[in-house]
Amino acid sequence: MKLLKNSVKLAGILIILGMVTGILSIASAIDSPKYLTEAATNTMQVTIAAFFQFILSLTYVGFAILLYPILKKYNQRLVLGFLSFRIISGVVLIIGSVILLSILVVSQEFVKSSSENQWSFEAFGNVLKITRDYINHIFMVFTISIANLLLYILFFKTKLIPKWLSVWGILGTILSIAASVLLLFNIVDVISVEYLALNAPTGVFELVLGFWLVIKGFKKVIPQKKPI
Template sequence: MKPTHPTGRTLGVLFLLPLLTYASGSGILSTVFDSPNYLSEAASSTHWVTTGALLVLANSIAVVAIGVLCYPLLAKLNKRIALAYVSARIIESVLLLGGLISLLALLTLSEAYVKAGGLNVPGFEVLAQLARAASFRAYQLAMLFLGLGSLGFCHLLYRHQLVPGFIALSGLAGYALLAVGAVLELFGFAVGVWLSVPGGLFEVTLGVWLLTRGLPFPPGSGSPARPAS
């Protein structure tokens, strides 16, 4: 059995966390803010919104942790790709947090709307639409950076045989489709959800593999292959 780096299983957990954090957190927030009467009802769902926001925040922390933990491992193989990957993960996290802040602004707006007696003031609806649009664009940009920034990561996984080839190749395809889907969404084509499925399946598969098998990096012994310049 090949010796493994202890960080590998931690990374496995972090890659699986979105199943419990962002997916459930964004689902809760969507339940509140996708309601036709969200301006009048969101103010009464503060606890749900807070729960969803904390889950999304946990995901953003996990995203940065993935980049930070991967950097010293990938840097032994290719420093430029390692830097690009950790940078993409940090940018993804910041953008997701920006989108979260925009949604939380809807909660404040809802509270003001209720205090105003639910008056049909155009300004409330305009501000709400701006907040929702900002959250949507922040998310799509986050997926664009994630997709593009992870291509090199998958290339290193494949080139240095850190995981089975089919997993690494599925990651290359999945992240490329994710980036394409994000661009299309920004141009008004609602296909991003479908094009994000392969990338999501890759992260689940990679997470399970790392959790059960680890990374073939003997602790403190460098990389399993000759580093790229």
């Protein structure tokens, strides 16, 4: 029993750690319109961002692995789906980290190359940057959102956390998916008030959920057996 409670607390810590590493994985030099020159002059910033994005992928997967043995007692299908999509999102994040470092290399070569050859590095860099944006802000969000929806639906059914918290998580996740869909069709930009506003409920919810699991934990750990 104590081991299960500690696992839930550790899962809450991983949520909080994931939020911190997510912030540290932001590379403003890469997000700049002049990223081909700024990335090369901010090598350490980009490298650190790639490192923390890798750590973020581990927190995503670790969170699911910690909760899987506990939650599978309630609904194995939902939990297996949750674990699977969390693993996929972790892999997608790792791919994003590799692409981020690749953009850095292209930026360094762009700065060193002559003006006649820069167009090729610029074209390749644009492809990598667009690919990274799709991976980080669309496909990763889709996979992690599906995983979270399955988890929050399970929370709602089992009442492991208060229902109002589960509903908040479900609605916030739907808004995050909507933000990525709008981004996919170029209706909003990544750095825009609309995109941030749609993702804000999810960000605040995850912070609350992390502290809730650390302080309160689950209401119950073992499913109640039905009378014979």
